[in-house]
Amino acid sequence: MDDNRVEMLVEELEAGSKHEEKLWRKLFPGVVSGATGNNLREMIREPLFGLPHELGETALGAKLKLVIGRTPTFPTTEFLPLILELCGELRHDSEQAVRELERMLSELATPIIRIWAEVLLVPLIGSLDSDWAQGMAEKLLERVSTTRAKVVVVDITGVPTIDIETFSAVKLLGAEVILTGLKPEIAHTLVKLGIDFRMVVIARDLEDALRQAIAMIEEDRSRQRKIVWARGSNFPGECHNRKVLP
Numbered sequence: 001m002d003d004n005r006v007e008m009l010v011e012e013l014e015a016g017s018k019h020e021e022k023l024w025r026k027l028f029p030g031v032v033s034g035a036t037g038n039n040l041r042e043m044i045r046e047p048l049f050g051l052p053h054e055l056g057e058t059a060l061g062a063k064l065k066l067v068i069g070r071t072p073t074f075p076t077t078e079f080l081p082l083i084l085e086l087c088g089e090l091r092h093d094s095e096q097a098v099r100e101l102e103r104m105l106s107e108l109a110t111p112i113i114r115i116w117a118e119v120l121l122v123p124l125i126g127s128l129d130s131d132w133a134q135g136m137a138e139k140l141l142e143r144v145s146t147t148r149a150k151v152v153v154v155d156i157t158g159v160p161t162i163d164i165e166t167f168s169a170v171k172l173l174g175a176e177v178i179l180t181g182l183k184p185e186i187a188h189t190l191v192k193l194g195i196d197f198r199m200v201v202i203a204r205d206l207e208d209a210l211r212q213a214i215a216m217i218e219e220d221r222s223r224q225r226k227i228v229w230a231r232g233s234n235f236p237g238e239c240h241n242r243k244v245l246p
Helices: 003-013 018-031 037-055 057-070 076-109 130-147 164-172 184-192 206-232
Strands: 113-116 119-125 151-158 176-180
Touching: 003 018, 003 057, 018 037, 037 057, 037 076, 057 076, 113 206, 119 130, 119 206, 130 164, 151 206, 164 176, 176 206
Parallel strands: 119 151, 151 176
Antiparallel strands: 113 119
């Protein structure tokens, strides 16, 4: 196929962009070169990967039908199985990209922020379906365990529903849960369900939640100091280190 014939075909295809024109010009010499098998695959792989992105599969199929009709030497037998294979690879790549995007969106929707050494903040955003809720619960429990957090502040302002069972699991790991951003309709539903609110501490807003978290940490540290002091006072010989007042 000479350059004039390539130009005529490109014009007849009415390419919608310069990039599409470039891809067609790369494709035509390969399909009429007489190459077969892997050689043909390597020659036309790049344009065939680019054209579905540029046109979509339906428009690409219509234009290829026109090209085949205008090119008597077009290697249809070799070409069609190859393009189906490449389209399958493109679909697989697209599905992987979608899954990765969903994973990234899930990460963004359920960030777990360590705001102090022993305090985690979890601002929930979006709609918590069962898969999302399960993933969030697993991620939160792992972070509570690895960071040895004492308090988890959960801001549910951005979600319409919550999974209260997750908070029970957090309690089992030894961390307190402070819940803020509770909407009236959610509160009403939880009361009707008979949820035991002793498993969480309710805060009016995020500022109040952080204030309570600090108080909990200070209270825990004070309790730990008292325990250490009480144990130390029982050590033999400890009385010799004390001053005896007259």
